[in-house]
Amino acid sequence: MKIISVVGARPNFMKIAPLHRAFKNHGKINSIIVHTGQHYDEKMSDIFFNQLELPKPDYYLGIGGGTHTYQKANVMLKFEEIINKEKPDIVLVVGDVNATAACSIVAVKAGIKTVHVEAGLRSGDREMPEEVNRIITDSICNGLFVTEQSGMINLAKEGVPDEKVFFVGNVMIDSLVHFREKAKTSPILSNLSVAKKEYILMTMHRPSNVDNEEGLQKILQIIKNAAAQKTVIFPIHPRTKNNYTKLNLYTKLESIENLILLEPQGYLEFLHLMDNACLIITDSGGIQEETTFLQVPCLTFRDSTERPVTVTLGTNQLLANLDPIIVNERMTDILNGNTKQGVIPPLWDGQTAERIANILYTNFYKN
Ligand code: UD1
Numbered sequence: 024m025k026i027i028s029v030v031g032a033r034p035n036f037m038k039i040a041p042l043h044r045a046f047k048n049h050g051k052i053n054s055i056i057v058h059t060g061q062h063y064d065e066k067m068s069d070i071f072f073n074q075l076e077l078p079k080p081d082y083y084l085g086i087g088g089g090t091h092t093y094q095k096a097n098v099m100l101k102f103e104e105i106i107n108k109e110k111p112d113i114v115l116v117v118g119d120v121n122a123t124a125a126c127s128i129v130a131v132k133a134g135i136k137t138v139h140v141e142a143g144l145r146s147g148d149r150e151m152p153e154e155v156n157r158i159i160t161d162s163i164c165n166g167l168f169v170t171e172q173s174g175m176i177n178l179a180k181e182g183v184p185d186e187k188v189f190f191v192g193n194v195m196i197d198s199l200v201h202f203r204e205k206a207k208t209s210p211i212l213s214n215l216s217v218a219k220k221e222y223i224l225m226t227m228h229r230p231s232n233v234d235n236e237e238g239l240q241k242i243l244q245i246i247k248n249a250a251a252q253k254t255v256i257f258p259i260h261p262r263t264k265n266n267y268t269k270l271n272l273y274t275k276l277e278s279i280e281n282l283i284l285l286e287p288q289g290y291l292e293f294l295h296l297m298d299n300a301c302l303i304i305t306d307s308g309g310i311q312e313e314t315t316f317l318q319v320p321c322l323t324f325r326d327s328t329e330r331p332v333t334v335t336l337g338t339n340q341l342l343a344n345l346d347p348i349i350v351n352e353r354m355t356d357i358l359n360g361n362t363k364q365g366v367i368p369p370l371w372d373g374q375t376a377e378r379i380a381n382i383l384y385t386n387f388y389k390n
Pocket of ligand 1: 034062063064067068087120121152153228261265
């Protein structure tokens with residue numbers, strides 16, 4: 024059975040790594056990786072392939088930057104050539120980035136069985152580019168692999184037949200479980216001279232937060248307030264850095280005392296930073312889940328989440344509107360030990376990729 028797995032952007036790499044490993048171990052699966060190149064920097068891409076023990080992609084399309092339309096249209100043209108050449112039995116896409124939607128359209132149109140890992144998640148906010156990608160992908164794929172109960176409910180509401188849907192758990196947590204011990208050997212904390220549980224870790228890159236001056240100014244104030252209480256470590260995403268620089272605000276950010284600004288970090292370094300933070304502030308999708316698994320308090324700067332289990336069962340709390348006063352109150356509360364006790368959601372056990380490999384071989388392949 025030949026499977027083409029697609030990756031495009033940073034949050035895809037840790038999802039494909041355990042799947043590729045499970046496909047190799049299965050013995051009857053030929054696993055091919057296509058990287059569309061949406062994320063292309065060494066720090067946004069190559070380091071993940073190395074650390075996650077992924078082989079060099081079989082195909083690298085080199086389509087990074089540009090508008091979402093430019094990315095999708097060019098990915099579709101090149102991916103079609105690969106499909107025609109390789110004639111895979113299955114195309115597998117993960118998550119909600121542009122490559123996910125673009126490649127699923129091409130594969131389904133070519134009559135190839137196409138499956139989506141991390142299906143059914145919905146924020147209910149169609150202004151998020153990822154929400155549109157999720158809806159397009161789920162509405163056309165032949166197999167949908169779901170991480171949490173809300174995904175099952177959403178797909179049922181959208182009229183997806185039960186036989187297409189499989190509740191399997193979370194492949195991103197497979198990577199976390201697999202690499203957690205190795206990440207403990209990372210020297211990042213001693214290199215930064217920061218003690219365990221003595222810092223706040225921050226990431227911020229959603230267009231709704233960082234593509235406007237008001238948002239960027241509010242984030243500056245939030246960081247100042249946070250850094251007045253604890254060291255803040257902030258590996259800054261290229262989108263966010265570009266926007267601060269364009270508005271001549273980057274020097275203001277750099278000058279905040281007790282703030283450690285870093286380049287995007289590798290998987291192992293970032294996992295070690297998450298595992299030992301006293302609080303994580305983010306607007307990422309995946310980090311909400313990773314902090315829930317690690318049982319580290321997380322404040323997410325968004326109005327809604329497509330991953331509600333991180334709020335109902337996990338350690339995540341949503342905060343809308345980037346209000347520095349409200350954020351500061353909530354942060355102080357957590358730093359004073361008033362934290363939310365979470366539990367780990369069902370099937371987030373490190374075995375999801377094996378489940379998916381077995382289902383694909385049994386249900387989607389005819390000898
Ligand atoms: C993308 C995903 C988002 C994911 C995020 C994680 C979509 C719609 N969005 O958003 O779901 O949470 O990745 O990082 O697919 N850039 C670089 N170097 C890189 C990659 C990007 O400088 O290696 C620059 C781009 O040129 C662009 C900006 O960063 O100016 C944003 O990149 P883009 O891929 O458009 O979206 P992300 O915000 O990264």
